[in-house]
Every structure is written in structure tokens, then in C-alpha cells.
Amino acid sequence: MEVRACAGKMDFARLWLGLLLPLVATLDFSYHHQEEMEVFLKNVAQNYSSITHLHSIGKSVKGRNLWVLVVGRSPKEHRIGIPEFKYVANMHGDETVGRELLLHLIEYLVTHDGKDLEVTNLINNTRIHIMPSMNPDGFEAVRKPDCFYSNGRENGNFYDLNRNFPDAFEFNNVSRQPETMAVMEWLKTETFVLSANLHGGALVASYPFDNGVPGTGTLHSRSLTPDDDVFQYLANTYASRNPNMKGDQCKNKMNFPDGITNGYSWYPLKGGMQDYNYIWAQCFEITLELSCCKYPREEKLSTFWNLNKASLIEYIKQVHLGVKGQVFDQSGNPLPNVIVEVQDRKHICPYKTNKFGEYYLLLLPGSYTLNVTVPGHHPHLTKVIIPQKSQDFSALKKDILFPFRGQLDPVPVSNLACPRIPLYSNLPSHSAATKPSLFLFLVTLFHILFK
Incomplete structure (x- = not known):
């Protein structure tokens, strides 16, 4: 009883303290280029130093910092029992909505700590890492906003970063880019549990695998992980709270009735980041496509924030599953x-x-x-x-x-010790997850008859 009373007093004190904390200058709904973004992030880190930590995990091809802002009660270091969560956006430089959403999410979290009980509890019990832009060079390269493809999609060396990671299903011998290497090294430093990667150009939550072999179900037009039930739940958690992520919202695009899809079922992708996270970093990651238009007019940004705010918060909470x-x-x-x-x-x-x-x-x-x-x-x-x-x-x-006597031989700890070669090449088609459901059988039959 005394412990509960003490915890209650601490939460009450935080609520009052939140009323006294300095406010970040209101973030406007416009596009923020590198210098503007850095000013905002540094301002947040300075004014909310007790719950934030700003650091760069590396630099882009052209020397721009890859900023990450951490939000939590212990922002500078991991605490036992507190799970690590991350959001990454703007991997494709011309897919811009996610970049701005994450800046507004940062503002929302720090300004509602101590005022909103849900946000306060989330910060109490989670360490949240937010990277607004993985590809700042690509973003800066776009001269004119466009709903479709632009040169800003790739990084400064003209590589698609979402095709640049090691692949578990086939060799991916592309030149690893600085941004990719920075993320791979970052994954070694934290025990990330859950993640999402924010994109644009469609409206759907896509879950692993993006690539596959017959042993993961590709003969049935899908590629499923051993945790497919969890991934479908995670994707549904996000999509179900965004009223736009249902049905055929984007003209001339595929129809996703529930707003979710298996990545391979949508289209196979080699060297993707979400598969790499799940396989090598023990981190469940999904890909969120949040706008039909890749680079929409900035007057639309407030609408995107209103559509996605509840989903962004609810998805973070799922790191506490299981x-x-x-x-x-x-x-x-x-x-x-x-x-x-x-x-x-x-x-x-x-x-x-x-x-x-x-x-x-x-x-x-x-x-x-x-x-x-x-x-x-x-x-x-x-x-x-x-x-x-x-x-x-x-x-x-x-x-x-663990019931044993004696000491273990010392073994160096690395969550990425698994060899980076095609790991699934000889996987037998034995998993029940790879057997087709009636729904998928009908979808496959439809494609055969009418494609």
C-alpha cells in the first residue's frame, strides 16, 4: 500500500510539474528543412532535458546529421524492464508526410507530459526513439513537391535505402550506404522491441516479410513470419485508428479493405529495412504508407496529423505486448x-x-x-x-x-551475430503459416484468371 501511495504522489507531482515546464514554440504545419528541423530538435532537447536526449547516429552522404530524439524518463540510457521503441521516417526523401508527423509527435509528447495521463504513463514506461529523417539529402534534393516519383527518393549517391540492407532470402550485393550503415550500427546499440518506418505514396500498413521463399509461403502469394498473428495485429492497430486507411482511397492504387497487407503479397522487395529489423535485430517493424501523394501541399499537413495522431500513440503502446x-x-x-x-x-x-x-x-x-x-x-x-x-x-x-550449476563460458554479446547470408534458401515448406487460407486461394485464383 505504501509503494502504491508513493507512486501515486509521484504521478500527481509530475502532473503539476508539467504545468510549469517551458513550452516549445508551436511547430507550424509546414515543411521543415534540415536547418529548421535542427533548431526545433535542439530547442526541445534544451527545454525538456530531463525527458529527452538528442544525438546523431551518423551522417548522410553529404554530411548532414541523422538526428534521433529520445523521449523517456531515462532518455540517455537503457533501464532494465523498460522497452525500447523507435519511429523512422523520410527514408525516401520525397516521401515527406512522415517526417513532419514525427516532428509534431515529438512536440505532442513533450508538451503533454505531466498534463495527459496516457502520455505521462507512456513516457514513464517506454524509451521512445524518433528519427524524423533517415534521408535528409533526398529531402533537400526535391526542388518541387510532386505526388509521384522524384530524384529525391534516393540518397546522395542515388541509392534506394529501402533496397540497401542485407537480405535473408537472396544475396543483396549493393554498396552499403552511409545512412544504411548508420542504422545497422544503431541497431547494435539498443534492444529495440518494436518499430515503424513511415513512407508515402499509398495508404496501408505493410508487415513482413517483404521478400521470401517457398518455405515462407511465396507459392501462395505471401511470405509470412513465425509471428504473423502479432504482425497482423500490429498493422491493424495502426490502420484501424486512421479513418483514411480503409478501402480504395488512392486512385489507381491497390485496394486494401482493412488497410493492411503482407509486404510480399503487395510486391516483393529485396534488401528492405523491416525484414532486416525483424531477422537480425529482434525488432518487430512494420512499414506505414500514410499518404496517396508522396509530397503533398503543406496545407494538407494538419489534416494528416489529425488523421494519424491517435494511431501513432496507440502503436507505441504495443511495445508492451506479451x-x-x-x-x-x-x-x-x-x-x-x-x-x-x-x-x-x-x-x-x-x-x-x-x-x-x-x-x-x-x-x-x-x-x-x-x-x-x-x-x-x-x-x-x-x-x-x-x-x-x-x-x-x-x-x-x-x-x-536457469537450473544449472557452474558458470557459463563468457560469450561476446551481439544481437546481430547471425551471419548475413541468405538464411532462408533451404527452408522447407513445413510451417502451417505457409498453407493457403480459403481467402488467399480465392485471391490467387482471381489473379490467375483475370491478371
């Missing part, structure tokens, strides 16, 4: 590099504990058996039941005591 915890030995020491996965949904690159012995598994409500594996020891099985009603801003906590 189960999390630490793995310890019998002496109470946290164990890094331990494989922790659900027994019937193993990943081609096994999901492992970080240097703190932590694991995070995004799962829908249900009963699961966790398989905890330390090299040289028998697997340890433990059952968990994810309740129908998730806890407020926290996944189910399940610490695991």
Missing part, C-alpha cells in the same frame, strides 16, 4: 546470449537475451511454452499465460531461473 523478463543462473547473475523463444515459433536467427540478461517477446493473449536454451545445457521449458487484458504499459513479467 512477456518480458530476465534470465538468471542459480546464483542470481543475469545471463546474456541465452536463447529465449516460444517453442513453436523459432526464428531463423534465434532471439537472445541482451547484456543484462533481458528478453522481450511480443505475443498476443494466450498460453505459450518458452524454450530457454544455453549452449551445452538441456533446454529449459517454462509455460506462460498472457492475459486477455494486458497490464497497463507493461508486458507480463516473467523472470527465469
